[in-house]
Amino acid sequence: MSEIRFVEVAMRFPTRRGEVRALQQISLTVPDGQFACIVGPSGCGKSTLLSIAAGLVVPTEGEVLVDGMPAYSPGADRGMVFQSYSLYPWLSVRRNIEFGLEIKRTPKAERTRQSSELIHLMKLDGFAEAYPKALSGGMKQRVAIARALANDPEVLLMDEPFGALDALTRQIMQEMLTDLWQRYRKTVLFVTHDIDEAIFLGDVIYIMTNRPGRMRTTLNVDLPRPRNFEMVTSPRFAELRSQVVGIIHEESMKAVESELARA
Amino acid sequence: MSERVPATQAAPAASARVQRRRRGLLRTYLTPKHAIPRAMVVTLGIGSFVVILALWTWASATIHDPQHLFAPSPRRVFNAWVDMIQHRNFLSDVGWSTFRIVAGFLIAAVMAVPLGLLMGSFEIVRSFFQPPVSFIRYMPASAFIPLLILLIGLDENEKLIIIWIGVFFQLVLMVMHIAQRVPDEMLNVAYTLGASRWKVFYKVFLPATFPEVVDALRITIGWAWTYLIVAEIVAAERGIGSFILISERFLRSDRIIAAIVTIGILGLITDTIFGLIHRWAFPYVEKVHR
Numbered sequence: 001m002s003e004i005r006f007v008e009v010a011m012r013f014p015t016r017r018g019e020v021r022a023l024q025q026i027s028l029t030v031p032d033g034q035f036a037c038i039v040g041p042s043g044c045g046k047s048t049l050l051s052i053a054a055g056l057v058v059p060t061e062g063e064v065l066v067d068g069m070p071a072y073s074p075g076a077d078r079g080m081v082f083q084s085y086s087l088y089p090w091l092s093v094r095r096n097i098e099f100g101l102e103i104k105r106t107p108k109a110e111r112t113r114q115s116s117e118l119i120h121l122m123k124l125d126g127f128a129e130a131y132p133k134a135l136s137g138g139m140k141q142r143v144a145i146a147r148a149l150a151n152d153p154e155v156l157l158m159d160e161p162f163g164a165l166d167a168l169t170r171q172i173m174q175e176m177l178t179d180l181w182q183r184y185r186k187t188v189l190f191v192t193h194d195i196d197e198a199i200f201l202g203d204v205i206y207i208m209t210n211r212p213g214r215m216r217t218t219l220n221v222d223l224p225r226p227r228n229f230e231m232v233t234s235p236r237f238a239e240l241r242s243q244v245v246g247i248i249h250e251e252s253m254k255a256v257e258s259e260l261a262r263a
Numbered sequence: 264m265s266e267r268v269p270a271t272q273a274a275p276a277a278s279a280r281v282q283r284r285r286r287g288l289l290r291t292y293l294t295p296k297h298a299i300p301r302a303m304v305v306t307l308g309i310g311s312f313v314v315i316l317a318l319w320t321w322a323s324a325t326i327h328d329p330q331h332l333f334a335p336s337p338r339r340v341f342n343a344w345v346d347m348i349q350h351r352n353f354l355s356d357v358g359w360s361t362f363r364i365v366a367g368f369l370i371a372a373v374m375a376v377p378l379g380l381l382m383g384s385f386e387i388v389r390s391f392f393q394p395p396v397s398f399i400r401y402m403p404a405s406a407f408i409p410l411l412i413l414l415i416g417l418d419e420n421e422k423l424i425i426i427w428i429g430v431f432f433q434l435v436l437m438v439m440h441i442a443q444r445v446p447d448e449m450l451n452v453a454y455t456l457g458a459s460r461w462k463v464f465y466k467v468f469l470p471a472t473f474p475e476v477v478d479a480l481r482i483t484i485g486w487a488w489t490y491l492i493v494a495e496i497v498a499a500e501r502g503i504g505s506f507i508l509i510s511e512r513f514l515r516s517d518r519i520i521a522a523i524v525t526i527g528i529l530g531l532i533t534d535t536i537f538g539l540i541h542r543w544a545f546p547y548v549e550k551v552h553r
Binding site for chain 2: 051054056074079080088099100104133144
């Protein structure tokens with residue numbers, strides 16, 4: 001069992017022109033083994049929400065519970081993958097992947113076994129001893145995901161991990177990730193602004209509103225698993241897509257109007 | 264990508280010629296930020312020195328100076344340099360100056376790098392040290408020479424402290440900025456992998472700063488030479504600076520020029536050493552510019 005639960009989480013930033021409400025009254029539960037996607041317009045606070053889940057940011061109000069235990073500080077139970085890869089350039093691919101295991105003082109033989117398995121699984125064979133500078137964007141992100149998985153976290157937090165990749169690479173990475181999830185069944189919280197990505201990957205999609213960020217709607221994705229890329233062209237995918245697009249469009253219009261009203 | 268072209272298909276000479284024919288001379292050599300053929304880079308690099316020597320020779324021949332007091336030719340300077348090494352014990356002066364640079368610079372670096380790293384990572388340290396360091400940085404090190412002579416006299420310590428003043432305050436701020444530029448996400452990833460604050464500091468933060476710190480050392484050791492020579496010219500019995508001052512009294516401009524060129528060569532050697540250290544210790548650094 002490893003569920004992650006947000007209880008009445010709110011976030012406010014003091015600024016010179018008064019307080020900015022970034023997040024308001026967020027309550028949601030991601031049960032064990034669920035792949036949950038958070039979609040919303042840029043600036044809606046979805047990345048902040050993820051940082052709060054990771055324990056990197058302390059919310060103004062409310063709390064995050066992992067298996068019922070409050071999570072106030074970052075820990076190995078919540079692995080995170082950032083859009084910017086954030087690999088350690090001075091470590092080889094293998095040592096990057098083993099970083100968390102080294103922290104945990106896992107014996108060397110066991111470390112090597114696990115990293116070798118992940119290197120093969122992430123299609124990084126032949127690059128074990130290469131430095132990150134030799135890798136493409138897609139490969140770097142595969143190393144970052146392998147590094148998070150090697151630590152065997154309860155929850156995987158992903159902050160627009162494929163946002164910096166080109167469309168073709170992104171598609172391949174999405175397929176790899178859905179296969180990985182099928183294999184490991186981690187609880188995943190995945191932030192994106194790509195609607196197709198959210199539908200393709202998620203069991204459930206949370207749609208957030210613009211500032212202050214609030215949960216607008218929850219949408220269950222009833223596409224069968226395991227998923228493959230043919231499903232993107234299925235009629236059900238198109239239906240889900242138009243639903244999400246409709247809601248987000250409505251939200252974006254509201255945001256524009258409120259900006260105009262303020263101006 | 265040009266890297267993927269097998270070497271056999273792209274012999275350098277042929278490709279340069281082909282490139283010129285296809286693109287025209289102007290486009291090949293005068294496109295902003297565009298690489299030119301390697302052979303041309305080398306030719307231009309050597310050519311600049313040839314031009315300097317030619318202009319110098321021409322100038323010394325043109326200026327009316329029958330006793331060769333003020334405008335010695337390159338040949339004269341070279342002969343003076345050989346004479347200095349053979350009969351004037353110049354290498355001992357070079358040795359003294361080099362010793363002062365290395366000692367003064369090491370003391371400054373050993374103090375500045377840790378303090379700069381701490382200032383860059385902990386706001387509590389930065390808030391305390393940054394105001395005075397930024398203030399003192401604008402005081403020229405050479406202005407301290409008379410004061411130091413009054414306070415501690417003319418011995419070696421005076422020279423080392425001048426170098427220290429010239430290097431320390433600049434280096435602290437450079438290292439501080441390097442530390443501040445370490446991306447937060449690099450540290451945050453380590454936290455989410457279970458690292459403690461201490462482990463994040465020495466396993467992620469420190470190694471992330473190393474290559475740029477070596478770059479900063481490479482830049483600041485060049486400045487150390489300026490301060491040392493000034494200190495030696497003001498008051499010293501040994502060293503390249505004092506050699507220059509004595510040469511001036513005897514109207515030997517050829518020796519002065521030879522000594523200055525020697526400092527340039529020593530600088531090039533230092534730079535090459537730092538370059539090699541960088542390449543050996545940080546093979547993983549992405550080369551942004553060639």
